[in-house]
Amino acid sequence: MPDATQTTRHSALDPILLMPKTEALDRATKPAERLVIDTIAPSVDGGWPVKRIAGEAVTVEANVFTDGHEQLAVELLWRPADETEWRAVRMAALPTDRWRAVFVPERLGRHEFAVEGWLDVFGGFRRDFAKKLGADVAQRVDYMEGRGIVRAAAKRTGNAELLRWADRVDAGDDAREGAELLLADELARLMTAADDRPHRLRSATVLLDAERLAARFSSWYELFPRSQVIDPTKHGTFDDVIPRLPQIRDMGFDTLYFPPIHPIGKTNRKGPNNTLTPGPNDPGSPYAIGSDAGGHDAVHPELGGFEAFARLVEAAKAHGLEVALDFAIQCSPDHPWLKDHPGWFAWRPDGSMKYAENPPKKYQDIVNVDFYGPDAIPGLWVALRDVVLLWVEHGVKVFRVDNPHTKPLPFWEWMIGEVRAQHPDAIFLAEAFTRPTMMYQLAKVGFSQSYTYFTWRDRKDELTEYIEELTTEAPKEFYRPHFFVNTPDINPVYLQTSGRPGFRIRAVLAATLSGLFGVYSGFELCEAAAIPGKEEYLDSEKYIVKPRDWNAPGNITMDIAMLNRIRRQYPALQTHLNTKFFVANDDNIIWYGKPDPDGKGIICVMVNLDPHNGHECNFQIPLWELGLDDNASVDVEDLGEGWRFRWYGKDQFIRIEPDQPYRIWRLTPGGFA
Numbered sequence: 038m039p040d041a042t043q044t045t046r047h048s049a050l051d052p053i054l055l056m057p058k059t060e061a062l063d064r065a066t067k068p069a070e071r072l073v074i075d076t077i078a079p080s081v082d083g084g085w086p087v088k089r090i091a092g093e094a095v096t097v098e099a100n101v102f103t104d105g106h107e108q109l110a111v112e113l114l115w116r117p118a119d120e121t122e123w124r125a126v127r128m129a130a131l132p133t134d135r136w137r138a139v140f141v142p143e144r145l146g147r148h149e150f151a152v153e154g155w156l157d158v159f160g161g162f163r164r165d166f167a168k169k170l171g172a173d174v175a176q177r178v179d180y181m182e183g184r185g186i187v188r189a190a191a192k193r194t195g196n197a198e199l200l201r202w203a204d205r206v207d208a209g210d211d212a213r214e215g216a217e218l219l220l221a222d223e224l225a226r227l228m229t230a231a232d233d234r235p236h237r238l239r240s241a242t243v244l245l246d247a248e249r250l251a252a253r254f255s256s257w258y259e260l261f262p263r264s265q266v267i268d269p270t271k272h273g274t275f276d277d278v279i280p281r282l283p284q285i286r287d288m289g290f291d292t293l294y295f296p297p298i299h300p301i302g303k304t305n306r307k308g309p310n311n312t313l314t315p316g317p318n319d320p321g322s323p324y325a326i327g328s329d330a331g332g333h334d335a336v337h338p339e340l341g342g343f344e345a346f347a348r349l350v351e352a353a354k355a356h357g358l359e360v361a362l363d364f365a366i367q368c369s370p371d372h373p374w375l376k377d378h379p380g381w382f383a384w385r386p387d388g389s390m391k392y393a394e395n396p397p398k399k400y401q402d403i404v405n406v407d408f409y410g411p412d413a414i415p416g417l418w419v420a421l422r423d424v425v426l427l428w429v430e431h432g433v434k435v436f437r438v439d440n441p442h443t444k445p446l447p448f449w450e451w452m453i454g455e456v457r458a459q460h461p462d463a464i465f466l467a468e469a470f471t472r473p474t475m476m477y478q479l480a481k482v483g484f485s486q487s488y489t490y491f492t493w494r495d496r497k498d499e500l501t502e503y504i505e506e507l508t509t510e511a512p513k514e515f516y517r518p519h520f521f522v523n524t525p526d527i528n529p530v531y532l533q534t535s536g537r538p539g540f541r542i543r544a545v546l547a548a549t550l551s552g553l554f555g556v557y558s559g560f561e562l563c564e565a566a567a568i569p570g571k572e573e574y575l576d577s578e579k580y581i582v583k584p585r586d587w588n589a590p591g592n593i594t595m596d597i598a599m600l601n602r603i604r605r606q607y608p609a610l611q612t613h614l615n616t617k618f619f620v621a622n623d624d625n626i627i628w629y630g631k632p633d634p635d636g637k638g639i640i641c642v643m644v645n646l647d648p649h650n651g652h653e654c655n656f657q658i659p660l661w662e663l664g665l666d667d668n669a670s671v672d673v674e675d676l677g678e679g680w681r682f683r684w685y686g687k688d689q690f691i692r693i694e695p696d697q698p699y700r701i702w703r704l705t706p707g708g709f710a
């Protein structure tokens with residue numbers, strides 16, 4: 038893996054003077070080392086790929102400098118990784134030796150870029166000559182110098198046009214006419230083309246993965262297909278999901294995610310509320326994958342077969358929904374792989390196998406594969422890759438991966454690379470709740486998105502600090518946080534006591550802070566009954582068929598629909614990046630904004646985080662973000678309610694009650710653009 042940070046080879050710990058003389062001389066006189074290229078942005082520590090979206094501009098910057106006052110020319114080189122030709126864009130000089138250029142990766146998939154710099158001899162001559170002319174101090178020798186550079190380039194290249202120009206400048210006078218010739222744009226163009234780029238240096242190559250927009254911006258709705266029934270004694274099928282699609286579409290979701298849909302094992306099957314004593318009709322946890330009906334490449338018989346799955350995928354598509362599946366690598370003890378491929382598992386001396394755990398959680402109904410077991414490489418790795426490819430063939434390109442942090446990183450790098458080589462539009466979401474180092478590393482090796490700690494960040498200081506970490510520090514180049522408000526495993530304590538206002542609060546935070554927003558069904562009904570003292574849902578759907586009244590009073594489907602509508606309408610909300618926090622002098626009121634990418638306005642969100650009490654505060658309108666002074670007025674559109682009004686001046690006051698706990702405004706300098 039190339040390391041983009043390794044461009045300069047000298048460091049304070051490696052002084053040339055301490056080297057044997059010849060080596061020091063050799064290094065000091067190598068032409069390429071006269072320039073330095075470093076601090077390339079974007080880049081990722083360790084040389085891992087930067088993540089971007091195909092079709093969107095990538096701004097590249099680097100420090101490029103050399104000794105003295107020489108003029109430099111700097112180019113950005115880029116290409117799709119499967120092409121050989123580099124495309125070149127001149128980089129523009131910014132203050133303090135920084136250079137910048139923009140390119141647009143048009144295709145999906147891996148790209149590469151590098152920065153190349155050299156001494157721009159003729160450019161430097163033009164710059165200095167023009168200055169001397171301006172100060173009226175140009176001398177004959179300056180004219181001679183320019184002519185000499187042109188003549189040398191003409192001779193070197195043999196270019197007929199340049200040879201004619203060499204004759205013309207030679208014939209020019211040492212006054213205005215001769216100067217105009219030497220400074221002619223046409224000559225400059227020819228000299229640029231003829232440049233032999235002395236002291237050229239190229240940086241290490243930076244990798245970039247161009248993904249589709251859904252990798253950064255999508256709204257997920259999770260449901261258990263088996264629960265889409267009215268009678269809890271019946272097991273739902275894929276066909277039962279189809280009548281629910283209009284409602285899910287109307288809430289504005291674009292991704293419909295199912296926990297595992299494969300046959301469920303019987304050995305150690307779990308009963309209601311995670312008990313180990315299931316009744317004969319209990320369906321078991323769908324994460325206990327594999328039975329005599331098949332494994333990861335099969336469909337649970339009670340859900341309907343592949344044909345029913347195909348009908349659902351098609352119907353979902355017709356409703357603007359893409360189906361996402363769980364990729365959970367563990368196996369029920371009844372999984373066919375245990376018999377067919379014992380070498381893919383770690384057996385104990387007595388022939389038994391440890392059940393899986395994620396302490397303190399115990400998963401008695403599953404065992405883990407052994408990625409480095411006697412027959413695991415390549416057998417198991419290839420089989421797992423082929424499972425993903427099989428579901429791709431069945432129309433699934435988005436995978437939520439269960440517990441990836443308990444599996445080897447080399448496996449993920451290889452597997453995701455293999456799938457993306459054929460399907461660069463495949464998206465992988467990491468369900469890793471673990472140390473940030475590991476969560477970030479999973480993103481580096483290929484996961485497009487990751488679950489996050491947002492689910493547990495309720496307070497203003499926690500939220501602010503967390504978002505600032507994700508948006509301003511290194512992870513911003515490769516880690517895309519998915520803000521799920523709840524999951525079948527997480528019934529957040531905040532929601533257990535907040536009532537309906539808390540659900541609205543968490544929905545608006547997730548939907549406006551990140552481009553990736555996720556809801557596990559039941560959230561819209563403000564479901565929060567918990568096992569006392571735990572974050573587990575009471576009567577969790579993981580172990581039973583759980584029908585619901587989707588139109589139950591008190592639901593917040595209108596809020597969710599509005600939030601998703603605004604997210605679609607305003608690109609500022611399609612990323613977690615560019616979030617700015619503003620002053621609101623009450624600890625319960627969080628106040629932040631995201632500027633429109635075209636700079637015309639800013640979306641601002643104010644939320645009272647206390648679901649039980651009203652709060653009021655003085656707050657600052659971010660007039661400076663719109664280039665306005667502190668006394669200016671700003672036009673405001675309430676994106677939720679549709680009101681329009683105007684604020685005069687930076688300092689304002691507001692009171693927010695729990696029955697309307699948030700505001701989303703779009704501020705523009707004037708004219709409701």
Ligand SMILES: O=P(O)(O)O[C@H]1O[C@H](CO)[C@@H](O[C@H]2O[C@H](CO)[C@@H](O)[C@H](O)[C@H]2O)[C@H](O)[C@H]1O
Pocket residue numbers: 307311322323324325326365367395398399400401402403439440468470525526579
């Ligand atoms: O370990 P995590 O907190 O990341 O949770 C994920 O993985 C679990 C194991 O796959 C999964 O747990 C559920 O399935 C288990 C296997 O059937 C079962 O024993 C657990 O009781 C059940 O919660 C969890 O849902 C998933 O998100």
